[in-house]
Amino acid sequence: MTTTLKPVDAVLVGCGWTGAIMGQQLCDAGLNVVALERGPWRDTPTDFATGFAQDELRYMWRHHLFQNVADDTLTIRNNVDQEALPMRHLGSFLLGTGVGSGGVHWNGQIWRFLPTDFLTKSHNEKRYGKKAVSAYDMTVQDWGVTYDELEPHYDEFDKLCGTSGKAGNLQGKIQPGGNPFEGPRANEYPNPPMQQTYGPTLFGKAAAELGRHPFPHPTGNMSQAYTNPLGAQMGACTYCGFCEKFGCGNYSKASPQTTVLPYLLQKSNFTLRTECEVLRVELTADKKRATGVTYVNSAGEEFFQPAEMVILSAYVLQNVRLLLLSGIGKPYDPKTGEGVVGKNYAYQTMSSVNVFFDDKLINPFIGAGALATVIDDFNGDNFDHGGLGFIGGAYIAGMITGGRPIEMIYTPQNTPAWGLEWKHAAAKNYLRSFSLSIHGSCMSARGNYLDLDPTYRDIHGRPMLRMTFDFTQNDHKMSDYLTDRAAEVAKAMNPREIKLNRRTGSWSVVPYQTTHNTGGAIMGDNPKNSVVNKYLQSWDVPNVFSMGAGAFPQNAGYNPTATLAALAYMSADAIKSQYLKAPGPLVRA
Amino acid sequence: MVTKVNLRRRQLLIGSVAAGIAGTTAATVHDGELGAPPQTIRGVVPWQEGTADAPPGATGTGYAYFTPPEAAFIEAAVARLIPNDPVGPGAVEANVPFFLDRQLAGPFGRGDHYYLGGPWPKGTPEQGYQSRFNPAQLYRAAIAAIDKYVGANLGAATFAKLAAADQDKFLKGMESGDVKLDGGVDAKSFFAMFLQNTKEGYFSDPIYGGNKDMGAWKMIGFPGAHYNYKDWVTRHGEPVPFPPVGFKGRPGWTET
Helix, strand or coil: CEEECCCEEEEEECCCHHHHHHHHHHHHCCCCEEEECCCCCCCHHHHCCCCCCCCHHHHHHCCCCECCCCCCCEEEECCCCCCCEECCCCCCCCCECCCCCHHHHCCCECCCCCHHHHHHHHHHHHHHCHHHHHHHHECCCCCCCCHHHHHHHHHHHHHHHCCECCCCEECCEECCCCCCCCCCECCCCCECCCCCCHHHHHHHHHHHHCCCCCEECCECECCCCEECCCCCEECCCCCECCCCCCCCCCCCECCHHHHCHHHHCCCCCEEEEECEEEEEEEECCCCCCEEEEEEEECCCCEEEEEEEEEEECCCHHHHHHHHHHHCCCCECCCCCCCCCECECCECCEEEEEEEECCCCCCCCCCECCCCEEEECCCCCCCCCCCCCCCCCCEEEEEECCCCCCCCCCCCCCCCCCCCHHHHHHHHHHHHHEEEEEEEECECCECCCEEEEEEEEECCCCCEEEEEECCCCHHHHHHHHHHHHHHHHHHHHCCCCEEEEECCCCCCCCCCCCCCCCECCCCECCCCCCCCECCCCEECCCCCEEECCHHHCCCECCCCCHHHHHHHHHHHHHHHHHHHCCCCCCCCCC | CCCCCHHHHHHHHHHHHHHHCCCCCCCCCCCCCCCCCCEEECCCCCCCCCCCCCCCCCCCCCCCCCCHHHHHHHHHHHHHHCCCECCECCCCCCCHHHHHHHHHHCHHHHCCCCCCCCCCCCCCHHHCCCCCCCHHHHHHHHHHHHHHHHHHHCCCCCHHHCCHHHHHHHHHHHHHCCCCCCCCCCHHHHHHHHHHHHHHHHHCCHHHCCCHHHHHHHHHCCCECCCCCHHHCCCCCCCCCCCCEECCECCCCCCC
């Protein structure tokens, strides 16, 4: 039996970054908002206090804060000729759940995409020709939004998080010490950059000697104490080295908990219900309007929450699945190329170079989620791709997030994985090595998509999401080229030796790569090529908005959070300034 | 208002140690998700004093999950994966077998964080773990299959009775996938889990039963659950003098 609840102005499905931002924006506009979070409530002093937060086994390897695949997983395969099988254990990506979700256990890497990243198709086509954007069955698109439109919203997110960094382009003027390739910023970062440890410093020196343009990684790890515009206070980072994959016990990492929720939860027009999983969005008979959502809580009770607006603010994979399960938009068919929901699923093409010294103590345990010196010389279209046979690129980071020993002991090429030789290599190299991270773009392609699995079902009896994905030759070529560029910097640091960890072969779910899944609910300038318009509003059901990186038509060589947050702010602005006055499509098809 | 689940979680863990001997118990409460009662939060940050989601450390002595023949395999095999020598402790000296036992007797062994529903085709290597077994079941089935294989092919009663060099050779065969085992056990998949779990026991906080006296951390120079390095961030290349510290502190807590 389903209990029907009192109607609200807006229901948020999921309370991570975009849920918290939309909650704050819509509640400040006076709307009555309910957020439904499938996972538990979590707060800093209870759930990741400094007394026990630094627990590699529990958080990284036993997935204490991550989505439990026993309850909810997806099926995976590399191509349509294979049978998709369940992801039975987390590996390649570490999905979030609970209040704050991935915003609790992210690194705090805060990047803006390049102005040309929003014009992937038109810009590259113009510079390199039609084939450059259609080779390898690529299906890249322009976003339908520009960097200039998003800039004020990137700025809003920087102020919310207290981003620590150094601007490289202030209102068109290149600034020493920052990223000279970035789009123009209206304002300097709210906080100065973090101090750099030895490894990133060596990387920066070597990169500069090669004529590259190193700068400190922009980060939501606080370089000093900060109070954000909502009055939330954060403390200076202590460089404890337990940041990515962990909650911060020190209020030093921007998260929904540290930046938005203390403000939002005090508002009488905001209600958060935890342990409540949305099963589907309910539509009117003509499927042109959502009436609300049906959800089930952990006690097994089912509710219908009527709402004037439904905001899908869960993770990419959940948002796309809810669209498919609710019949919102036409599902994508890779055979015909028709349909849009599930189209252009993309990922991130990661590789690395390990650097080993004899004479330098790197002390890798001194780290933070986004503690790095970076070069952006080979990202996006910051370099001439003529004759290279690929588009896109990566940033290269001399990065030390920590020295957690189960995960992060680097051993030289051809060292066995066990036995005395391994143990001796671990003992010898742990303090004297670190890794360069090559964080590459991932271009969308015709055969990479999300749909509903025909065989496997979740605990509620709903079909699982099915992911069909492999790296394209474009991405392999890009990654090889970028890994070579990283190796040049590594060698210029004069180490004893280096080890290249290239991205080879098909995508595998086994080794951890990154939790940057994108696409499937992509944005664009018309309903034929996209699920949502530039305000993240469904073309088909205009009182449904789909947040998050699902909107990315392909993935740039950067971490996605700042961009998806900026898109949420832009969506909220359009809802407040236009939609509430005249509910309906914000962009005419 | 807030009912934090750590107490229930601890009870579950202790209860499962007893149940673990008989194999596996269906999990009714998962860490984190869907286990807690639904809450409605409004007008206040729902913090409650005196609650903490503290880690569930290992307790007791002796084996709760491994049978004596299983323990013989585990002790022999981890001694080859991480042998003892003056550079640092071996896995046996670091108490890794006890760690593995407690892990398999608890939520990890039960597969609380694995999806184990069917059907169960083998899949491609890229599709990862594709067994119906939870980790505790896999260890049990694998150890039985290994000793059977050794008995039939390598001229010793069990793996533990093989010479060290032959043990290494056999382990390499599992690692590469050259060794094929009975009982529905994928040798390569088991080896990968076993090696990973062994390193987990070697390097995790001592509260979980391994990494005895933080010996593995001392060997590599990891200071452990140290909270603040601010004074050391820009002291490039200098040795950091802190001895390792775990959640329960360390001997000589007040030093430096």
